[in-house]
Amino acid sequence: MSSAPASSSSARSTSEEASPWWRDAVFYQVYPRSYADSDGDGMGDLRGITERLDHVAALGVDALWLSPFYPSPQVDAGYDVADYCDVDPMFGTLDDFDALLAAAHERGLRVTIDLVPNHCSDQHPWFRAAVAAGRGSAERARFHFVDGRGENGELPPNNWQSVFGGPSWTRVTEPDGTPGQWYYHLFAAEQPDFDWGNPEVLAEFERILRFWLDRGVDGFRIDVSDALIKDTSWPDTEDGSPVIPKGESSGVHEVYRAFRRVMDEYPGERMAVIETGAPDDVVAAFLRPDEMHLAFNFRFVKAGWDGPSLRAAVDESIVANAAVGAPTTWVTDNHDTTRSVTRYGADVKLVGDYVPDVAQARSLDAEAFVRGTRRARAMAVLLLSLPGAAYVYAGQELGLPEVEDLPLEVLQDPAVARSGGRVRGRDGCRVPLPWSGVRPPFGFAPDDVATWLPQPEAWADLTVERQESDRSSMLALCRAVLAARRAEPAMRGGTVVWEQEGPDVLVLRRQADGGSTLTVVVNLSEEPVALPAGEVLVASSTTDGGLLPGESAAVVR
Template sequence: MTPTDDHDWWRTAVIYQVYPRSFADADGDGTGDLRGITGRLDHVAEVGADAIWLSPFYPSPQADGGYDVADYRAVDPMYGTLADADALIDRAHELQLRVVVDLVPNHCSDRHERFVAALAAGPGSPERGMFHFRDGRGVDGELPPNDWTSMFEGPAWTRVTESDGTPGQWYLHLFAPEQPDWNWDDERVHAEFATTLRFWLDRGVDGFRVDVCDAIVKAPGLPDWPHTTHGVVEPVEGVMPPMWDQEGIHDVFREWRRILDEYDGQRILCAEAWLPPERAARIVRSDEMHQAFNFAYLSLPWDASAVRENVDVSLRANDAVGAPTTWVLSNHDVMRHASRYGYDGPVELEAGVGADDPQPDRALGLRRARAATLLMLGLPGSAYLYQGEELGLPEATALPDTVRQDPIWERSGHRIRGRDGCRVPLPWTADGPSFGFSSSADPWLPQPTDFGSYAADVQQADDDSTLAMYRRALDTRRSLGLGSGSMTWLPSPDDVLTWSNGAVVVVGNFGTDPVPLPVGEVLVASVPDAAADGVLAGGSAVWLRVDDQG
């Protein structure tokens, strides 16, 4: 059974991200797996999502949480088997959930058979042509080929030892040394990924979230780039960095789109590209990808004017190419929004928080997060949710440094704690080993002792819970067609945003003082005390049915 046919489902879909290692563990080894996910899909369907996106479950040495892929067309034994993947896809489709899987085309694992063969073949070989191998600079080639830096700190180049034991060429890795970059100037790389796409499409997946898609093509000659970006992809004097958003990426996306269009049911591509909205919109032109995450929106502070500006810019850019805007507030790479909104001022999204760092105000963060979610879901377009946000899960901000696994922790010399705090296993039950995540009391990352208070079974019976709010919002969003609607800004005081979307008026109060509300029926409120006596409390949001929207 496949989901009900809807050619344009992706334009309005709410897609729920599953981080397999931390979702649910069926075999009791402390690590989440595919059978665990399958057993908990009812939860996702009951929340009201239209699809799931699975982060990588492919064979991997786990140097970067599975984004170092050793085989794109298999399942890592820690997660199960291909039969388990097939069963997961079938069960999701029974529940009318589509399935999106990760595609990681910028880099692979240094244990991928193609890279192993390249190391063995030596300089100048066709095998090395599938990657970026270069001779070093300096008298004896002892310096990296250029000045590029890794997103995980340090140089973006590692020197190999050749088969005769001598220091040899260098290979490019924009991320960890265990993640060599593919060379997309080589047609064999194109063929490799075309085979991978067809492999998973033939198994019934409904699309691909494409990791670091804007980095796959590098500028000819790999020129130096003296402007250290630290992940901020901005042009300098109108020129994009040579490792990001090069024109050649669009030919690759069109190639993939032609493959997907051969299949029925409207299979999709979603771009992970940390680009300004105007640049990201170029990726979702009609013959390229279907969606691109709005990371500029995710990165916003708790500020009404900043949100309004981003919404205007984003909708204008995407409307110009006929694409939906794809909103998102949390994922596996950034601090959970229930925690980052607990700070006043800027937050480093991927830097992580330790026990000795300033801690977020949890109550404030959750209150604002619920409001921010309601505002996001009241916008036209598509939206992505990250597992656990429907429970109001905070970042795990007191993880012992000894358990950290994000490579940035070691690569930065223990200066940057990284992303482990948003990847801690979910609490399903208030009691039991690892709060129902596993039969093991020792999950792969330790859970905070108070995670039981956020457990799904606790919130199931509480009509005021975060889980209940998500369910009401998603049900109302679908029934009233907000995803396919259009918005019009309405007059509002400072620190307040008000807009209409079809029959609904959305109001969000970013300030601390109550503000008057339009007269109307409250359809969904971010918190129980949001709307009373005709006013909207600070740090809250509501959806109203209003007869007169003027």
């Protein structure tokens, strides 16, 4: 199996080396189907990722997060898992995964992978056995099978609605051919939820964790982490929202304590980050010393280009996590969110945790694209100058915007069909990356290959190749900020002290043990502001005469 990652070449103090690597790591999320196509079928794959690892290493991040690559019918882009311990042929083989893991470790990169414990595919052997076994069987007890309401059970058990639109219940046909029970699915009908009240489910996921840990995986991103436990009295709710207990009595914390015990059996500081949109204090409860390691800060994602919201997200998240001794994990982009260049350029905030409402999606004109890029550059400086861990989504380092004019016929997100077209879904942030050349597929695949989602012609100006030779590019900025972060302990740890009040300018003093004092200035206004005296380590725009331009950010020593 894969060896441990080679040590980073950047120097760190003895006190830092004593701290687990994940506490201040920068993770780079790779969406496998959209990263690089090695075999010319228009779909990204594991070998494609391996071939492009030098780009990741040159960026200066610490670890990868790979979105699902498991065998799957691909109803929800692989989040409908049919086999948790293998690789879908569309992405390659287990040997390809092992080669990717080894190549990443040789470059000093850790590798984390998605774990999807809330639900599986309806093609998973367990679920197929449950449908075949009938009422009251041990196989059905692994899921939520319930008799329907009405005289003949013809009505769903309650009014709960799926995240993707439509009811959260689907009725099965019994082995004898008669209409039967209903099963619960928080997402698509093809994604039945596990019943985590059944100890067999936990035992199976402990086995899955060990399978990947034995191969050398460094950690996991846990999908829909706070929704595992449902209120199985199945009460109707006013708006059709599911009842998902959040407190200690829900049992979900015992699941993660069990996961933690498994990870702690292995050397190398294996870790997990959880996905939850819960309030700060609820999130922090998952990060106690015997539970999970990190949790995405979705308050920061949703703050938008808004000074007071950003400051509140920083302050309150740090305070809540500090109470349990955990770092905060900063993120602005991922495979579920409209890309930040578009959000900031159009002045919109995310609606909900997963799928933005189509009413808020606006195609950017040239002026809005420039504005969104300028703001995204500033936010990259802030994101990577805060204490704790951070995540960067592939393409974010290129300043890619959302592709909002994808033809309806190419959209694959299940939210499109289940919402009756009201929601365009998340495909716009999942378009394959542009690597080189002047026309699609931009080096993502061999010439003239049609990619699984079409790339905009305008991306010719945003390729890695084009940005490599442009010292003012988003790629150059991200590399510079990450280099500064690795060199300066105060950019990744220590305290945050606000130096200035006001909604339009954020001034943070950053200080860590054994490092210099830094000041981070984020100018959200359109007018220049004065920078503090000192050396400008990195800035999102050109500083001149001690002034920071509007909608820009800088780090000063």
